[in-house]
Amino acid sequence: MTRIRHLVSVEDLASAEILGLFRQAKEYAGDLRGWSEVCRGRILASLFYEPSTRTRLSFESAMQRLGGGVVTSAEMSSSSAAKGESLADTVRVVSGAYADLIVLRHPSEGAARLASEFSRVPVVNAGDGSHEHPTQTLCDLYTLWIEKERLEGLDVVLAGDLRYSRTIHSFVYALARFGANIVCVPHRGLELPEYVVRRLREEYGTEPVRADATDLGDIARESDAVYLTPQKPHQLSLFTDASRLRVDRVDAVYMTRPQTERHGDAEVSARYMRLSSSAMAAAPLREAIVMHPLPRRDEIAAELDDDPRSRYFTQAARGVPVRMAILAFLLGRLELEAQPPENEPRMFPVELGVNPCPNTNCVTHTEKRHLRLGFRLTSRDPLRAACGYCSHEIPIGLVGCSTTRHFHARDSATARKIRPDHLVFFRDEQQAMALGFSAAVR
């Protein structure tokens, strides 16, 4: 039996698959009405536990354009979730006779990963808290691919709320994968989360370097811009001042709104950065297209709507052909001449049922009845692990072995030798002993 493919993270697709989807999306876009046999007889279920306009409607439109049907629970407060049903149970039921594919948006980080474990049909992550939003990233990358005719080595400015925007997190991994130079211009205090920066460094060899963004003018004035470069540190030493890279030509500026519903800081909105015609007059931005996942508030001035570089509405329109390609592919109605990603990161079970994930908005905390906790090993030396659902780093005080029932210092040689499926993480000695572990005798 062929394995079900889910789209929970951009990592679930190989680069060649992404390009294959784009070629197909372009074909679909040529005549949106000409594909009504592709998914005839298939049903998409959209489960939206958070508001949405573009994502849900473009998915539903895409499915209908492919000739398929749609069942939707757009207002989950009117569903059994309001009666206390767990996400796992809802997914078990919907993925039975009800639908052939589930599109899920949920406020908890890692919710789509959890859903994929209980689903009998493909699950598409349409946004899980501030974690990821991979299909938005495919729409964003598609826009770059069409407009710039390549994906490799682009120079992209990411501006605004980089901490809580899930679109940014998925996008930044994808950009890094295609060797982009990424200039982060965050609103002060809303920088990229540490776990994202660490992952960029450890898994993509991307180095954050302080950028000299003076040439970027207004947009970077209030911000400490950081350059994420695919160059390795030894190459950076070729620059005379390795600690400051100049930004002199940008392909795209990607603006985001303040995610006030996630950080609750209404003050931020009052002082938020704003992209205007004068900001876009800076020399390095001459050929930069302006992108935004939408909805926007005031962070892009309306005067830019008529600027020939603005692409945010076209970007949203492209959501339909891109999602048509995603649906056709996941439903087995589109063959791509590409292999799936090779090394799927393995998730190891968390022993003893003590949840080591520090992120209180992680689905492992919000879905209390979900017991299959899991982690991924992100580095062996030094020993580092991340929650298998929300990707936040697990704080490791001590490391235990579930077979010997001994605990060891995190940086000890013994700790590094423990098989991943026997690893147990403890905050401190007290917790280790309370769970029946003892110090290793030397």
Ligand code: NCD
């Ligand atoms: C984004 C989202 O929901 O994360 N919207 C979208 O899907 N286009 C961006 C946002 O809400 O700011």
